[in-house]
Amino acid sequence: MVDIALNIAFVLIFFSIIFGIIRLVIGPDTVDRVVAIDLLTIIAIAVIGLLAHVANRFIYLDVALVYGLLSFLGVLAVARFLEKGI
């Protein structure tokens, strides 16, 4: 049962990464690429959480925590830059 759920999660993450990269490649504007990289960051956090369960090492969740905090700051810095701030 757990294996079926993990396989479904892996397949969903595959397609999410593929669609995010497609949006990053064809995105005509900078804002589209910012949204795409925010999406890919959240997918990366999901991948790290999934790996923490698969490898049975819960120290990986600290990496996901640091990742979430820093990605929020990065997207915030880019947004302020696009509004002529920083």
Place this chain on the structure above:
Amino acid sequence: MMITLLTLLLCGGILISGVLAVQLDSLVSAVISAGLASLFAAVVYVILAAPDVAMTEASIGSGLSTMIFLYAIRKTRDED
């Protein structure tokens, strides 16, 4: 099996984002694409069982270097 496919997809993403960072015209888009390379590299480090390297890569490569690049673009574009 699944982990291998995921690693291949992430390495392909690093390759695509590197090509985009070279090819794109907008400087901000190029900086964002270069940040994606270090973002996926951090996940690959976690797959390779090195969480400390992944944490350093995420904080410096994806967070600090993007901000420093944006600051440099802001500082230099005013003088054009």
